[in-house]
Amino acid sequence: MPLLRVDQNGLWCEPGGFHIDPWNPVPKALITHGHSDHARRGAGAFLCAAPSEPVLRSRLGADIALETLTYGERRVIGETTVSFHPAGHVLGSAQIRVEHRGEIWVVSGDYKLAPDATCAPFESVRCHTFVTESTFGLPIYRWPPEAEVAASIHEWWRMNQRRGKASLVFAYPLGKSQRVLAGLDPAVGPIFCHGAIERMNRIYRASGVTLPETLYSGSVARGYDWSKAIVLAPPSAHGSPWMKRFGAVSTGFVSGWMRIRGTRRRRSIDRGFVISDHADWPGLQQAIAATGAGCVLVTHGYRGPLVRWLEEQGKQARALETRFEGERDEGTATSPGEDVAEATEEDAAE
Ligand SMILES: [Zn+2]
Ligand SMILES: [Zn+2]
Incomplete structure (x- = not known):
């Protein structure tokens, strides 16, 4: 049984008894960051990295049951030990490290390696299995300085x-x-x-x-x-x-x-x-290599090309079916975004 798997509600960790970035209401949710495809309403209890707290309270409600950990701080949850590590994506964004009987998984959420003065820089975390996004997982995506x-x-x-x-x-x-x-x-x-x-x-x-x-x-x-x-x-x-x-x-x-x-x-x-606040193609490759992971699971974006490239590198790789989205301001966004609601709200107010 893998340490984490996708169930109908999200990324489920059975030994820990929690979901990561669930898309349905669940009892216990660990949240990588405040974007609306990762932080949704309705969990019984939330846990996030400390700098993400004001973002989540602003978007999900001031009175949600929310606990925080500082980056790197460890917490035992069920049979697992969990910690949050900077993902360099937006304020408070984190990769979530889950350890169970010596096996280590890291769930990246969204991340980038490029410098950004507005959030903590991406930290590379060693693991056996790395769950990565792949929003810009095509060689054409390379960011200018x-x-x-x-x-x-x-x-x-x-x-x-x-x-x-x-x-x-x-x-x-x-x-x-x-x-x-x-x-x-x-x-x-x-x-x-x-x-x-x-x-x-x-x-x-x-x-x-x-x-x-x-x-x-x-x-x-x-x-x-x-x-x-x-x-x-x-x-x-x-x-x-x-x-x-x-x-x-x-x-x-x-x-x-x-x-x-x-x-x-x-x-x-x-x-x-x-x-972009996501890694470009070289950034994805660099980040994945630095984890030392032998197995890589790809959650969203151009998953096929990245999986093929990883297999060529001799890694075990496969796509995971999730409801995370790529960079949400793309022309082809399919779900009603929170920014739409906010804009409408302001239109009405003015
Ligand atoms: Zn995001
Ligand atoms: Zn995302």
């Missing part, structure tokens, strides 16, 4: 200012937006955020992450001249009535999917910026 992307965002922002257009940037509210913000130079012009992003900014700042000063996009009077401003908004706000107030705009979209030209065309976006 962050500084290069930040420079192109500033260049685009200045060009829009000269042309009298507001710069509207669509990015996922948890993680991606703060990473973009951390790289912005407030000397170029005012930085505004949609309410859904501003809420997350507050949590990041309270957690000690430094972000440039931002203004809530609903805080200025009608008739405000937006032509010098950059405005961050969730992808769901694109094409919504919320956009009308800005007058002439140029739109930019921040996502790993922007590596592929067609994605931008389908979404009718003026500019794509390639920043």
